Amino acid sequence: MTIERVGVVGCGLMGRGIAQVCAQAGHATVVSEINDELLAAGMASIEKFLSKGVDKGKLSEEEMQSTLDNLTGTTDLADFAGCDLVIEAATENREMKLEIFRSLDGICGPEAVFGSNTSSLNITEMAVATGRPERVVGLHFFNPVPLMKLVEVISTMLVEDSVVGEVKAFGEGLGKVVVVARDRTGFIVNRLLVPYLLGAIRVLDEGLATMEDIDQAMKLGCGYPMGPFTLLDLVGIDTTYYIANIMYEEFREPQFAPPPLLRRMVLAGRHGRKTGRGFYDYSG
Ligand code: 3HC
Numbered sequence: 001m002t003i004e005r006v007g008v009v010g011c012g013l014m015g016r017g018i019a020q021v022c023a024q025a026g027h028a029t030v031v032s033e034i035n036d037e038l039l040a041a042g043m044a045s046i047e048k049f050l051s052k053g054v055d056k057g058k059l060s061e062e063e064m065q066s067t068l069d070n071l072t073g074t075t076d077l078a079d080f081a082g083c084d085l086v087i088e089a090a091t092e093n094r095e096m097k098l099e100i101f102r103s104l105d106g107i108c109g110p111e112a113v114f115g116s117n118t119s120s121l122n123i124t125e126m127a128v129a130t131g132r133p134e135r136v137v138g139l140h141f142f143n144p145v146p147l148m149k150l151v152e153v154i155s156t157m158l159v160e161d162s163v164v165g166e167v168k169a170f171g172e173g174l175g176k177v178v179v180v181a182r183d184r185t186g187f188i189v190n191r192l193l194v195p196y197l198l199g200a201i202r203v204l205d206e207g208l209a210t211m212e213d214i215d216q217a218m219k220l221g222c223g224y225p226m227g228p229f230t231l232l233d234l235v236g237i238d239t240t241y242y243i244a245n246i247m248y249e250e251f252r253e254p255q256f257a258p259p260p261l262l263r264r265m266v267l268a269g270r271h272g273r274k275t276g277r278g279f280y281d282y283s284g
Contacts, residue, residue: 001111003170004028007080008087009100011042011073013236013274014117015089017145020046022087023070024063024146025174030072030079039073046071049146077103085170087139088126089117092242097121098129105130113163115139119190119239120246123183124156133158137167140187141176143235151176156183185250186243194244195255197235198262200228205261211279233278237262238271 008019008031019031019042033039050064059067072079077100080086086108088100097116104114114136116126127136138154151171155164164180171178181187186194200218204211215227232240241263247256265271265278272278 001084001166003084003113003166005083006030006085006087007083007108008032008089009077009080009104010089010091011039012089012091013143014141014145016042016046017143018087018089018117018141019071020049020067021141021146021174021176024059024067026066027070028072029070030074030083032074032077032079035075039075043071043073053146078107080104081107081109083108083112085113085115085167087115087117089141092118092121092239094121094125097126101126101129101136105132111135113137113167115167117141119187120185120243122185123154124158127156127158134160135163137164138181138183138187139167139171140189142189149175149177150189151178152187152189153178153180154183154187155180186247190243190247194240194247197228197232197240198244198255198257198259200232201259201262204229205259229279233272233280233282236272236274237265237278241266 004027006022006027006029008015008029011019011031011033015031019029023029033042050067053059054061054064086104088097090096090100097118101114110132114130116123116138117140118138119140123138127133130136137159140152140154142148142150153164153167153171168178179188200214204214211229215229218224218227241258244256244258269275270277273282276283
């Protein structure tokens with residue numbers, strides 16, 4: 001089976017990037033949101049990103065236009081009926097994701113493959129919520145999706161090897177480098193990244209150094225493109241808190257326990273760039 005028509009559930013921070021790269025790679029792509037307002041915001045952001053790309057000389061006007069022509073927005077999951085692959089990129093909420101997979105199972109053809117962009121939830125649980133657990137994988141992209149080269153494909157003990165192969169080829173067709181991991185919370189990247197980010201918050205809270213100096217130290221001392229606090233603001237403080245809780249619940253290891261400062265930031269509404277303030281202030 002070749003994956004041609006793609007559906008993306010959710011046009012938020014991740015979903016819009018995933019829909020963009022699918023459409024850019026030539027796939028007819030349907031992307032959904034829960035209401036017209038959120039859909040319009042997501043579509044406008046895709047157009048803005050593409051248009052910046054044209055300004056930077058990264059793509060032509062024609063490539064931008066054909067990408068937009070390949071994209072259709074919807075607020076109705078029924079429009080995923082003809083998709084070969086549906087990638088779920090909804091809010092990181094277990095119940096919501098399970099409900100989406102149950103609905104998709106009744107809408108899509110029996111051969112359709114389902115992927116979840118979850119960063120921390122259990123793929124096996126999503127697979128068994130459908131009548132096709134052998135056709136469900138994790139398909140984890142990184143933020144900002146159009147710029148980040150990696151995709152993690154997550155295989156469960158129920159998935160068919162051929163499906164993992166098809167999805168891997170699909171990811172490579174998007175111009176990404178694909179790695180395969182087993183279904184263990186956090187997969188490869190977050191399993192190693194989350195303790196690092198939580199560690200940065202702990203040493204800030206204990207007064208080791210300023211956050212600016214910690215960011216500089218990790219950027220220049222390790223050659224990372226961003227320091228941990230800049231990255232936390234990009235990923236989202238609320239998202240990191242959510243992921244840390246799930247990882248702590250799964251492994252019961254102190255390295256995954258969300259530090260008190262992280263919880264206070266979430267309660268204070270300082271969720272990072274998307275709210276205008278996280279560790280840094282983006283209001284200007
Ligand atoms: N269209 C096309 N290309 C564009 C573009 C656009 N709109 N905007 C930027 N680019 C290109 C640039 O031209 C540049 O290309 P070049 O290398 O050929 O010159 C490249 O993309 C990088 O862009 P910039 O130079 O503007 O920006 P930076 O060099 O500062 O890089 C970054 C930005 C890629 C975000 C980099 O800072 C980075 O890699 N940061 C780390 C991000 C990261 O770690 N993300 C993962 C988070 S974890 C996650 O997502 C998992 C989740 O589960 C939590």
